Amino acid sequence: MNCKSKVHIVPHSHWDREWYFTIEDSNILLVENLDALLEVLEQKTSFPGYVFDAQVSVIEDYLAVRPENRERLKSLISQRRIFIGPWFTQTDSLLVNRESVIRNLLYGVRGAEAMGHSMKVGYLPDIFGQNAYLPSFFQEFGIQYSVLQRGVYDDQVPRDLNFTWVSPDGKEVKTNYIYFGYGPGKFLEPSAAYFTERLNPILEALEQKNTSTNQILLPAGGDQVLIRAAFPETVQWLNQHDPSREYVLSDYEAFMKETWCGAGFKERLEGELIAGQKARIHSTIRSQRVDLKMLNYHVENKLLYVLEPLACIASALGLKYPVMWMNRIWKLLFDVHAHDSIGGCNSDDTNRSIEMRLIQSERMIDGLCNVLKKQLARAALHNEEGGDLLVFNLLPRHREILQPIVVFTRDSQFWLQDRSGASLEAMVVRQDYIDGGRQVLVTAEGEQEVKAPGYYRTELLVRTEVPAMGYTTLRVKEGKRLEHWAPVREPVIQNEMYRLEWENGEMILEDLRSGRRISGLLRFEDAGDAGDSYDFSPLAGADSLFGSTCELVDVKQGALSSLLTVRHTMKVPNHIDERALGKAEQELVIETAFELRQGEAYVRVKHVVDNSVRDHRLRVLLRHQGEHTWADQAFTALRREKVNPHWQNWREKGFAEAPVPIYPLENYVVAEGQDGQLGVITEGLKEYELLEEELALTLFRSVGQLGKDDLAWRPGRASGINNKVVETPDAQLLKPLSFAYALHIAEGPFRAEEWSKMAEEYIGHATAYHLQTLNTFEERLERFELPQPINQAPVEFSLLSVEGKVLFSALKRSEEGDGIVLRLFNPGDEDEPVMLHSELFAEIQRTTLAELPTPDSVNSIAARGYMTLKCLTEKE
Numbered sequence: 001m002n003c004k005s006k007v008h009i010v011p012h013s014h015w016d017r018e019w020y021f022t023i024e025d026s027n028i029l030l031v032e033n034l035d036a037l038l039e040v041l042e043q044k045t046s047f048p049g050y051v052f053d054a055q056v057s058v059i060e061d062y063l064a065v066r067p068e069n070r071e072r073l074k075s076l077i078s079q080r081r082i083f084i085g086p087w088f089t090q091t092d093s094l095l096v097n098r099e100s101v102i103r104n105l106l107y108g109v110r111g112a113e114a115m116g117h118s119m120k121v122g123y124l125p126d127i128f129g130q131n132a133y134l135p136s137f138f139q140e141f142g143i144q145y146s147v148l149q150r151g152v153y154d155d156q157v158p159r160d161l162n163f164t165w166v167s168p169d170g171k172e173v174k175t176n177y178i179y180f181g182y183g184p185g186k187f188l189e190p191s192a193a194y195f196t197e198r199l200n201p202i203l204e205a206l207e208q209k210n211t212s213t214n215q216i217l218l219p220a221g222g223d224q225v226l227i228r229a230a231f232p233e234t235v236q237w238l239n240q241h242d243p244s245r246e247y248v249l250s251d252y253e254a255f256m257k258e259t260w261c262g263a264g265f266k267e268r269l270e271g272e273l274i275a276g277q278k279a280r281i282h283s284t285i286r287s288q289r290v291d292l293k294m295l296n297y298h299v300e301n302k303l304l305y306v307l308e309p310l311a312c313i314a315s316a317l318g319l320k321y322p323v324m325w326m327n328r329i330w331k332l333l334f335d336v337h338a339h340d341s342i343g344g345c346n347s348d349d350t351n352r353s354i355e356m357r358l359i360q361s362e363r364m365i366d367g368l369c370n371v372l373k374k375q376l377a378r379a380a381l382h383n384e385e386g387g388d389l390l391v392f393n394l395l396p397r398h399r400e401i402l403q404p405i406v407v408f409t410r411d412s413q414f415w416l417q418d419r420s421g422a423s424l425e426a427m428v429v430r431q432d433y434i435d436g437g438r439q440v441l442v443t444a445e446g447e448q449e450v451k452a453p454g455y456y457r458t459e460l461l462v463r464t465e466v467p468a469m470g471y472t473t474l475r476v477k478e479g480k481r482l483e484h485w486a487p488v489r490e491p492v493i494q495n496e497m498y499r500l501e502w503e504n505g506e507m508i509l510e511d512l513r514s515g516r517r518i519s520g521l522l523r524f525e526d527a528g529d530a531g532d533s534y535d536f537s538p539l540a541g542a543d544s545l546f547g548s549t550c551e552l553v554d555v556k557q558g559a560l561s562s563l564l565t566v567r568h569t570m571k572v573p574n575h576i577d578e579r580a581l582g583k584a585e586q587e588l589v590i591e592t593a594f595e596l597r598q599g600e601a602y603v604r605v606k607h608v609v610d611n612s613v614r615d616h617r618l619r620v621l622l623r624h625q626g627e628h629t630w631a632d633q634a635f636t637a638l639r640r641e642k643v644n645p646h647w648q649n650w651r652e653k654g655f656a657e658a659p660v661p662i663y664p665l666e667n668y669v670v671a672e673g674q675d676g677q678l679g680v681i682t683e684g685l686k687e688y689e690l691l692e693e694e695l696a697l698t699l700f701r702s703v704g705q706l707g708k709d710d711l712a713w714r715p716g717r718a719s720g721i722n723n724k725v726v727e728t729p730d731a732q733l734l735k736p737l738s739f740a741y742a743l744h745i746a747e748g749p750f751r752a753e754e755w756s757k758m759a760e761e762y763i764g765h766a767t768a769y770h771l772q773t774l775n776t777f778e779e780r781l782e783r784f785e786l787p788q789p790i791n792q793a794p795v796e797f798s799l800l801s802v803e804g805k806v807l808f809s810a811l812k813r814s815e816e817g818d819g820i821v822l823r824l825f826n827p828g829d830e831d832e833p834v835m836l837h838s839e840l841f842a843e844i845q846r847t848t849l850a851e852l853p854t855p856d857s858v859n860s861i862a863a864r865g866y867m868t869l870k871c872l873t874e875k876e
Contacts (some may be wrong), residue, residue, distance in 0.1 A: 001072060003214045004089060004139060004214065004215065004244065004246055005203070005207055005214045005215075005216050005244070005245045005246070006215050006245070006246045006247075006248065006258075006703060007203065007216045007218050007238075007245050007246065007247045007248070007847045008213055008215065008216065008217050008250035008254070008258075009188065009217070009218050009219065009220050009222050009231070009235060009248065009249055009250060009254040010183055010217065010219050010220060010221075010249075010250055010255065011047075011049075011051070011221060011227065011228060011231055011248060011249065011252055011254060011277060011715045012049050012050065012051035012052070012053065012182065012220065012221035012223075012228075012385060013033065013050075013051075013052060013053055013221050013222070013223075013224065013225050013226075013642055014053050014125055014126060014182055014183075014221060014222060014225075015052070015053040015223075015224060016032070016223055016224065016338075017057065017058075017335060017338045017341065018338070018340065018341060018353065019028055019088060019340045019342075019345075019346055019347070019350065019720065019721075020346065020350070020351045020355075020721050020726050021350070022348045022349050023067060023335070023350070023353060023521070025061050025062050026224075027065070027091040028112075029461070030061060030062055031062060031065050031066060032763070033224065033226055033734065034052075034058075034062045034066075034069075035066070036436040037052070037082070037196050037226075037227045038069065038072055038073070038228060038489060040229045041076055041081050041082065041226050041227075041817075042072070042076075044232065044582050046232040046252075046340065047081075047227075047231065047232055047249065047511065048081065048250075049080060049082065049083060049225055049410050050081065050082055050083070050249045051083040051086075051119070051123075051251055051252060051378075051868070052083065052084055053090070053123075053125070053160055053220070054083070054084065054086060054087050054090065054108075054123035054125075055084065055085075055087050055088065055089055055090055055108070055117055055122075056084055056085055056087070056088050056107070056108045056111035056112050056115075057088050057089045057331070057334060057335065058084075059073065059084055059111070059112075059329075064437070070332060073115060073318065073537070074115050074116050074533075075116075076116075077112070077115045077116035077117050078115075078116030078117060079116075079464040080117055080251070080253075080838065083117070083119045083252070083253070084112045084115065084117075084118070084119065084328075085109055085111070085112025085113070085118030085612070085770065086105055086108045086109045086112065086118050086119060086120075086121075086122065086123075086138075086141060086143060087105065087108040087123070087625060087771070088105075088107040088108040088331070088334045089104065089108075089142040089334045089335060089337060089338040090123075090124070090125070090126065090127060090338055090339055091104045091127070091334070091337040091339070091342075092127055092128060092338070092339040092342045092343060092744075093127060093129075093131035093134060093685075094128070094130075094131055094208065094272075094274075094286070094343060094633075094664045095132060095286060095293060095337075095342045095343070095686055096296065096300065096337045096666070097294075097297075097300045097301075097304060097546070097666070098133065098352070098633075098634040098635065098666065098809065099129075099132075099300075099304050099810050099818070099823075100117065100300055100333065100334075100337055100557075101133075101137060101634075102810075102823075103129060103330055103334075104155060104334050104337065105137060105138075105141055105509055106141075106329070106815075107327075107330060107334065107642055108741050110337070110708040110815065111253040113643045114671075115783060117477075119141050119181060119252065119253060120142065120143050120144065120145065120253055121143065121145045121147055121252040121253055121256060122134060122135075122143050122145065122146035122148075122173060123146070123147050123148075123252060124136040124145070124146065124147065124148035124149065124150075124151060125147070125149050125178070125181075125182040125219075126150070126182065126339060127150065127278075127339040128150060128281050128282045128285060128339055128343065128782055129150060129151050129272065129273065129275040129281050129664070130148060130150075130151050130272060130274070130276040131633060131634055132167055132168055132271040132272040132472075132584065132633050132634065132638060133150070133168065133633070133634035133635060134165075134167065134173075134621070135165045135166060135167040135170035135171050135172055135173040135462065135582055135867075136168075136169050136174075136866075138401065139148050139172070139173060140171075140868075141172065144163060144173060144174060144177075145173060145175070145176075145252070145253070145257075145260070146173045146174070146175040147175070147178060147217075147252050147256070148175065148178065148273070148547070148788075149177075149178045149182060149271070149758060150275075150278075150280070150281055151272075151273030151274050151275050151279075152177050152273055152275055152277070152278070152806055153275040154277060154278070154647060155276070155481060156267070156268050156269055157209075157269075157329070157751065158178055158267075158783075159211045159212065159266065159267065159855070160210055160211060160212050160213065160265050160266075160267055161176060161177045161178075161206070161209050161210055161217075161267060161449050162174070162175065162176050162177075162210070162212070162213065162259060162260070162263070162265045162267070163175055163267035163269050164265065164267070164268045164269070165268075165269050165270075165273075166268060166271075167270075167271070168270075168271060168272045168634075168635070168636050168638075168864040169635070169636075169693075169776050169862055169863070169864045169865035169866070170321075170862070174256065174260045174265075174815065176217055176255075176256065176259070177216060177706075178219055179205075179206065179278060180202060180205075180206070181219070181279060181867070182219040182221060182222070182572050183219065183220075183221060183222040184202050184218055184219065184220075184221060185199075185218045185220030185221075186220060186222040186225065186828055188228065188231065188234050189234060189412050190230075190233065190234045190237035190533045192241070195238070195241065195242065195289055197518040201216070201686055203216060203465065204246070206218075208699055209564075210618075212263065212264065212265055212266075213259055213263055213265075215255065215259040215640075216256055217243075217255050217259075220332075221763050224381060224820060225290070225558055231249060235247045235248065235249055236854045237484060239541060239786070242868060250393060251810045256832055268725070270316070271638060272633060272638060273507050273664075273796030274664075275646070275659070275869060276652075276656055276657040276658070276659060277550050277646070277656060277659070278656060278657060279535065279656055280656045280657050280714065280717070280719060281599075281657065282345070282534045282535055282657070283335075283341070283535075283662045283663070283696075284295075284531070284535050284536035284701070285343045285344070285345060285533075285534055285535065285659055286664050286686040286687040286698075286744045287685075287686065287687040287698040287700060287701045288533055288534070288616070288700075288701055288703070288731070289345040289351060289533075289686065289702070289731060289852075290344075290684070290686075290698075290699070290700040290733075290737075291355075291700075291733060291735075291737065292336075292342070292344055292351065292354055293342065293344070293356055293685075293686055294338060294360070294685070294739075295355065295358045295359075295362075296333075296342060296358055296684070297338075297548065297683060297684030298362070298683070298684065299333065299358050299365065299680055299734045300333070301359050301360045301763060302362065302365045302366070302817060303329060303330075303333075303361070303365050303519075303620075304712075305368055305394060305763060305764070305765045305809060306365075306369060306394060306767050307326075307365050307368055307854060308326070308810065308811060309366070309394040309469060309765075309811040310369060310372055310373070310392060310394065310767065311372060311813070312469075312799060312811050312813065312820050313376075313470060313799050314372045314375070314376055314381075314468065314558040315813065316558075316788060316796065316799055317376065317379070317793050317794075318789065318790040318793075319372060319375055319376070319789055320789070321813045322368050322372075323813065323817070324815075325364060325368055326464065326812075328364065328765075329361050329364050329365060331362055332357045332358075332360060332361045332631060333357075333358075333812045334353050335354075335357055336357050336358060336721055341354055342354075343534075344533060344731070345532075345533040345706065345719070346533070346646065346706070346728075347706065347726055347728065348728050348729065348730040348731070351728075351730060356744075363545065363780075366614065366779065366780065366821050367780060367781050369767065369787060370779040370781045370782065371781060372772070372779070373392075373767070374391065374769065374781075374782075374786060375426065375788060375789065375790065376390065376471070376769075376793055377389075377390050377771040377785065377787055379385060379788070379790045379791060379792055380471075380473065380793040380794060380795050380797075381771050381794035381795070382687050383678075386651060387771075388473055388474070388475055388476070388770075388771055389405065389407065389469060389473070389476065389478075389768060389769060389770040389771060390471045390472070390473060390634075390769050390771075390857040390858025391403055391405070391464055391466055391472055391473050391474060391539075391766070391767075391768045392470070392471045392766060392767045392768065392769075393466035393467065393468065393469065393470060393471070393472075393765070393766055394469065394765040394766060394767070394804040394811075395468070395469065395760070396468050396469045396800055396801055396808055396811070396822070396836075397468045397801060398466070398468045398798075398804060399464070399465070399466065399468075400463060400464070400465045400466075400599075401464065401465075401466055401597070401766050402461060402463050402597055402600070403461070403462055403463075403464070403764075403766050403768060404429070404460070404461060404601060404768075405459075405460045405462050405768045405770070406453055406457065406458070406459055406460070406768075406770065407457075407458050407460060407476055407770045407772075408457055408458075408770060408772050408774040408775045408778075409455060409456050409458065409476060409478055409774070410455050410456070410478065410774070411456070411478040411479060411639070412431060412456050412458075412481075413434075413478065413479055413480055413481040413482075414458075414476055414477060414478040414479065414480065414482070415461075415476075415477050415479075415480040416462060416474050416475065416476060416477070417474065417475040417477055418464060418465075418472070418473075418474060418475075419472060419473055419795065419796060423795060424462055424463060424464055424474065425462070425463040425543070425559065425560060426460050426461065426463070426482050426560070427460065427461050427483045427484065427485070427559045427560045427561065428458055428459070428460060428461040428482050428483065428484040428485070428557045429460065429461055429480060429485065429558075429561070430458070431456055431457070431459070431484070432456065432457045432458075433454055433455075433456055434454060434455055434456070434457055434775070435453065435454050436452030436453045436454045436455065437451075437452055438450065438451055438452065438453075438582060440453050442613055444701060448535070455774040457775065457777070457778075459560055460482070460509060460796075461558075461597070462474070462811075463560060463598075463599075465854070466766070467796060467797065467798035467801075468798050468799075468800065468801035468802070469798060469799040469800050469801065469811065470796070470797040470798035470799055471794045471796065471797055472795075473795045473796060474640075474797070476512060476770070482557045483558055483698055484558065485553065485556040485557065485561070485563065486556060486557055486558065487555065487556055488555050488556070488557050489555075490555065490645050491503070491552050491555055491564065492555075492564075493555065493557065493562035493563065493564045493594070493596050494512070494562070494596060495562070495596040495597065495598050495599070495600065496512070496598065496599065497511070497512060497513065497596075497600070497601050497602075497696045498510065498511060498512060498596060498603055499512055500564060500594050500596060500603060502550070502552045502564060502566055504842060505518045505548075505549035505550055505551070506519065506521070506548070506549060506550070507520070507521040507522060507566065507594070508520075508521065508831070509521045509747075511634060511741075511745050513747075514676075514747050516675070516676070516745065516747075517649060518623050518624070518678075518745070519623075520548070520623055521622065521623055522547040522592075522620055522621060522622050522623065523547055523620075523621050523697065524547070524568055524570065524590055524618060524619070524620055524621065525544050525546055525618070525619045525620075525621055526544065526545045526546075526547070526570055526572050526588060526613075526616055526617070526618050527539070527542075527544040527616060527617045527619075528542045528573070528576055528579040528615060528616055528617075528707075529576075529615050529616050529617045529702065529703055530576060530615070530711070530712070531701075531708065531711055531714075532703055532705050532706060532707050532708040532711070532718065533706045533707065533720075533728060533731055534707065534719040534720065535657070535703065535711055535713060535714050535719070536617055536662075536713075536716075537675045537700055537708075537711035537712045537714070537868050538711060538712050538713075539576065539578065539579060540712065541578065542579050542580060542582075542718065545570060545571075545572055545584065546570075546621075547568040547569070547590065548590075549568075549658060550567055550568045550592070551566065551567050551569075552566055553565040553566055553567050553591065554566075559598070560597060560598050561595060561596065561597045561598070562595070562596050563592070563593055563594070563595050563681050564593070564594045564663070564694060564799050565590050565591065565592065565593045565868070566592050566594075567589060567590070568589070568590045568591075568592070569588070569589050569590075570586055570587070570588045570589075570590070570860060571584045571585065571586070571587060571588075572584050572586050572587075572588045572613055572615065572616065573585070573586065573613070573705075574586040575613070575614040575615055576614065576615035576616075579615070579616075586613055587621065588609065588611075588612075588613055588618075589609065589610065590606070590607055590608070590609045590618075591608045591609075592604070592605065592607050592608075593606045593607065593608075600761075601742040601744060601758060601810065602681065602742035602743060602758065602762065603660070603742065604740070604742055605740065605741055605742070605743055606738060606739070606740045607620065607699065607738065607739045608736065608737070608738045609699075609736070609739055609742075610735070610736045610737075610738050611700070611732075611733050611734055611735060611736075612703060613702065613733070613753050614704060614732045614734070615701055615702060615703060616701075616702050616703065617698065617700070617701045617702070617770055618698075618699045618700055618702075619689075619696045619697060619698050619699060620696070620699060621691070621695070621696050621697075622644070622671075622678060622694060622695045622696075622697065622743070623678075623693065623694055624671045624673065624674055624675070624678035624693070624695050624745075625671060625673050625675060625692070625693050626642070626671030626673040626678070626690050626695060627642065627673045627674070628640060628641050628642055628671075628672055629642075629669055629670060629671050629672070629690050629695070630670045630672060630679075630750050630752070630755070631663060631664070631665040631666070631667070631668065631669040631670070631688070631757070632666045632667050632668050632669075632752070632759070632827070633664075633665075633666055634666070635809070635825040635826075635827055635864060635865065635866045636752050636756075636827040636828075637750070637752040637755065637756075637827065638667075638672070640661070640663050640690075641661070642661060642690045643659065643661060644659040644661045644702075646659040647659050647660075647661075647705070656714070656716075657713055657714040658712075658713035658714070658823040660689075660713060662687060662688070662689045662698075663687070663689070664686055664687060665682065665685075665686060665687075665688060666686075667681055667682065667754055667756075667759045668680060668681040668682065668756075668758075669682075669688045669695070669697075669758050670750055670755060671690055672697040672749075672750050674772040675787035676746055676747045676748065677744075677745065677746040677747075677748075678695060678743075678744075678745050679695075679743075679744055679745075679746075680695070680697060680741045680742065680743055680744075681741060681742040681744070681755075681758060681759045681762045682740075682741040683698065683739070683740040683741060685697060685698065685739060685741065692802070694702070696746040697741070699737075699739050700733055700737060700739075702731070702732045702733050702734075703728070703730055703731055703732065704727060704728055704731060704732050705721050705724060705725060705726075705727060705728060706718075706720055706721070706726035706728055707720040707721060707726065709722065709770070714815045731736070732831050742758075742762045744758060752827040752864075753805060753807075753826070753827050753828035753830055754829075755809060756827040760807055760808065765808070766780070799840065800836060800837065800838035800840070800841075800871070801836075801837045801838070802822075802824060802835070802836055802837075803834065803835040803836075803837070804832055804833050804834035804835060804861075805826070805828070805832050806824045806825065806826050806832050806867075807824065807825055807827065808823075808824060808825070809823040809824060809825050809866060810822070810823040811823075814870055818872055818873060819841060819870055819872040819873050820841075820870075820871050821868060821869070821871075822836070822866070822868070822869045822870075822871060823866060823868045823869075824861060824866065824867050824869070825861065825863060825865065825866035825867070826861040826862065826863060826864070826866070828863060828864070829863050829864070830863055831860045831861065831862050831863055832861050832863075833859060833860045834859065834860060834861055834867070835859070836869060836871075837849055838871065840871075840873070841871040841872060841873060842872055842873060843871075843872040844869055844870070844871050844872070845869065845870045845872065846867065846868070846869060846870075847868045847869065847870045
């Protein structure tokens with residue numbers, strides 16, 4: 001352009017909560033850093049402002065140590081001299097539940113606004129790829145701009161680094177791609193040598209890449225950096241010595257507003273941004289420390305799909321919604337969800353802290369569920385002697401569910417009745433006799449031990465109908481034997497949908513609807529991993545090893561479920577040095593259980609392996625000749641091709657990493673080809689690849705170092721700290737591991753709404769509670785006394801129901817405490833009508849994600865879209 005460039009220098013610090021250091025290290029440094037920032041900004045009015053990484057969590061951590069500085073911070077944030085928000089922590093948006101991303105923004109925006117201002121820019125300086133729905137989430141929080149570093153190919157932005165980013169539901173944000181990352185101005189100094197050798201070449205490159213604007217963004221910061229107090233003088237020097245440009249100290253809000261004011265940028269990018277050309281995206285980090293990722297998945301599901309809706313039901317009946325506990329749990333999870341944290345690319349000490357936060361969160365969730373279920377059961381059943389139980393349906397539609405339930409009885413033989421007295425379909429999965437132990441009685445003669453009678457703990461599968469978002473009552477009647485799993489000789493199981501057979505060392509799956517048969521259904525691939533905590537790296541000269549045949553272990557059949565178990569035994573090298581020499585003497589045993597439940601449209605699969613091998617990657621390969629895949633992300637599914645078109649000559653083109661076609665998923669991936677579809681719904685597994693004749697699902701990676709130089713798919717320096725070797729023996733995962741998923745085959749074209757519905761059913765959205773006094777240890781709080789805030793509750797209850805082909809995302813208390821918030825979504829390609837029924841709410845409003853009421857009247861959900869409803873209680 002002919003007009004003078006205006007260079008917006010944005011001073012900032014990118015704050016990693018934890019990494020090769022611990023969060024305690026980070027917080028000690030944080031206090032020193034923010035103390036200095038306050039001093040400089042208060043004393044130097046020529047320093048207009050500073051971006052503190054868009055995270056509210058660091059402010060809370062600081063104030064926990066320096067509470068006396070709250071007003072000083074609020075003053076600077078209100079004046080927009082310190083910028084925080086919109087995030088609570090900068091979450092990895094591809095490894096956590098969609099609701100976790102939304103809640104992170106919710107807590108971030110509200111927390112920042114409480115301190116004076118939330119930055120109106122969706123700032124994404126360092127996360128490893130961008131979720132396709134981030135433009136929509138940002139817009140719903142009133143954020144019109146985004147600034148990001150990773151995930152963009154050069155050919156996507158040939159004319160400008162500013163573009164319109166569009167999510168699958170059509171929502172848009174105005175976006176700037178920080179081509180040289182967040183640190184090109186970190187070492188800005190007033191010297192001719194620095195300007196000539198360092199700064200000017202960067203600015204010239206940025207000017208060439210911005211053909212439609214003279215506004216140039218120069219982020220001036222780095223990881224955990226202190227404020228550069230001399231920046232005002234440096235900018236003054238630059239203006240004096242470079243008359244071809246104007247330099248200003250700026251911020252992201254000011255830059256984006258000025259840049260986009262009247263601009264006509266033509267580039268439009270749609271959906272996810274996961275390119276690894278200019279900045280590393282770490283495509284295979286999604287299988288690093290998979291044990292933590294699976295634990296996070298289970299904790300998120302318990303919180304979102306059990307505790308939150310259960311608490312809404314309970315509060316509608318008079319119990320207290322545990323607001324403060326929810327806040328504590330969510331903030332613990334937000335710490336886990338920061339990009340390095342959930343990525344697993346950390347020191348062992350840090351990963352142990354992450355695991356403990358997840359364990360603490362799960363303990364709180366379990367305890368709260370226990371209290372709410374027990375208080376509801378007491379009010380509804382008025383019986384603690386062992387006869388009744390509640391079954392909860394935590395989806396907003398009436399349905400028949402096949403639910404695992406645990407009951408305790410004196411007699412080994414019993415049966416179940418519904419409210420009408422009709423017997424229910426049920427089968428025993430497992431039954432154990434439990435010794436009653438001894439009780440201590442205090443008598444006039446002193447303490448006496450009395451032997452307590454024993455009882456039975458029974459795990460059941462029960463089929464029953466339950467009202468929408470509510471519960472029903474079942475009765476346990478002793479004296480009649482339920483059917484148990486029974487061993488059978490024939491190596492075959494089947495239900496209405498599938499027939500699964502073991503024959504001559506391989507598994508054969510037949511779809512009974514279409515007659516389609518898949519012989520050699522699955523095998524395992526074990527590959528040497530010469531990589532690090534960020535990236536898988538194939539070992540040169542060492543081919544993958546395959547476990548293709550298996551031996552039959554066991555077959556069991558029952559009225560509601562059948563189980564077939566096989567064992568694969570692979571000879572593999574013990575560690576990477578042996579692999580390079582071609583040795584393979586260690587046995588890797590993988591036991592796989594296939595379960596078919598009556599009425600379910602999928603095969604349940606569980607792999608168990610006791611890993612004793614170092615530096616390797618284990619994948620399960622599912623036979624299917626697919627041409628492309630569909631994988632869910634937030635509120636729909638994204639299509640991905642088998643071959644990345646950028647693969648050819650990637651190294652010669654200077655890519656930061658190889659554009660391997662290894663992709664993330666949230667809940668499911670489907671391979672589609674001429675033979676139809678084959679897909680899996682996983683329980684926390686996050687990485688897949690489509691091969692020529694197989695769909696590869698990564699089970700885990702086992703590596704022992706945080707970073708390495710010059711990997712096969714990632715040339716150059718080690719990611720992370722590159723001047724010190726950080727050993728991570730815990731990341732070798734030398735322990736028992738289990739992996740679960742559902743397998744489904746289908747005919748016809750892929751339909752996201754069908755797969756999303758199946759994933760919803762597989763996740764379960766149900767729980768149960770047996771009101772009894774025989775066992776006080778099944779749930780940790782059972783043995784303690786609890787108050788009983790309500791005395792009456794209906795024996796059957798429905799909070800609300802939804803009509804329409806839409807799916808459930810969340811049900812929670814509104815932030816204002818005047819009702820509940822329900823989020824629904826439509827993953828399909830057509831608009832879907834929706835109707836909500838409830839007798840408990842006076843008014844139902846459409847809201848934004850930030851829960852600010854709008855006047856819109858909505859009776860349908862747009863294709864690939866979502867809707868948030870606020871259900872208000874009667875005003876007193």
